Amino acid sequence: MGVAFTFPGQGSQAVGMGKELADTYSEARAVFDEVDEALGEKLSDIMWNGPEETLTLTANAQPALMAVSIAAIRVMQARGLDLKAKVSYVAGHSLGEYSALCAAGMFTLADTARLLRIRGNAMQAAVPVGAGAMAAIIGLEHGDVDAVCAAASSEGPCQIANDNGGGQLVISGAKSAVEKAAALATEKGAKRAIMLPVSAPFHSALMGPAADAMREALAKVEKKDPLVPVIANVRAAPVSNAEEIAALLVEQVTGQVRWRETVEWFAANSVTTLYEIGAGKVLTGLARRIDKSVTGIAVNGPADIEAALASLNG
Known part of the structure; x- marks a missing residue:
């Protein structure tokens, strides 16, 4: 049966996330170091020590959640995971779509971190607070x-x-x-x-200025076709072409995250195991509610990673 990797969105962040990965695996530490360098600040310090209100800021939460997801992926790859051979599709909830695309090789880690910082700032700036x-x-x-x-x-x-x-x-x-x-x-x-x-009306027409900012930012970064297709948020169907995906990422800023349809698409196409890679287990809970034939498995700590690798490589 098919396997997909899914990646969480905003709301899954928590102070301390990724710390155990960094303490346990050098590959995870390297990811957090690279994200810090790409952003020119110690985001990892905010992730591990807070304060929570600073981590929750959209411009911090988005790259931070991506960093935890990619840290887990890099650890798994270092221990023999062949993403293309073992995983049929990737998908992510809102910002998680960027994590999914980074995992599948469409964007570099540094570019993904910078894109999400731009996205977070642009979404926050698009609408006056309270409007x-x-x-x-x-x-x-x-x-x-x-x-x-x-x-x-x-x-x-x-x-x-x-x-x-x-x-x-x-x-x-x-x-x-x-x-x-x-x-x-x-x-x-x-x-x-x-x-x-x-803090803002995400995924609404009011985010138009943020969509423009992302169109400009995405045009400037190097893009490769992903190793496996992504189930795009706004289409709830697989896409494999990097330029087409970039256009859908722009559309996603003002468009609907069609997560129910995404999970239903997996179920209808014999993808029955969804590994949620990164912080929290929100998507794992949603999968269970949407379709009982789909199994969600949260992968965020060392024990989860070892169990997932044993299952995937078994």
Whole structure:
């Protein structure tokens, strides 16, 4: 049966992440050193010692999460993992798509770190603080949430940002529009509509300036076709051409992360084991909720890595 590697997105960060990898494996230490050098600062110090509010800043959380994922990948490769031979596809949730592409060789590690720093800063700068918002809508179908977003758009842009599956959708846009949509969702029968403590309305039309910044940044970096296809967030289907992937990464800034459909695509194409590489186990939990035929396995510490290698190389 097929294997895919998935890579977590923002929200999976925690102070201390990656420290055990760095203490245990020289290959992991080298990754954190290279990311620090690429960014011209000790991001690893913030990752391991905090403070949490500094790590949580979008411009830090994005490259930090990628660094933990790639540290785990490099350790596995040093111990005999042949990614192309053992893994059919890669996919990542939002910023995790960059981690996936770095793992698959489309971008260098240093370029990925710099791209994510640019992406984080551009997303933060796209909308004045307080002007945008996001909300989680629990217990409504995709079509119903689409309808409440359309009904609320008289207040400003409002759209589905993440389809996480298991009856959880995240909406994003102008603050007043998102608040209206959340109220309408509750009227429509949503179990819960929760405003999220985020710093910007990610994956909404308001992120247009950030999409422009990423188009410019992606045009300047060297790109190679990935070793294995990526299941692109905005397409929920495999893509193998580097230039096409770069265009989809630009689209992703203002587009929907179609994670439910991504996992459903895996299930429909006999990819039954999803290794979540990096911090936390959010995607592993989502996989279980989306399709019971898919097994999610979180890989973030030394014991997880050894177990995954034994299974993959067995």
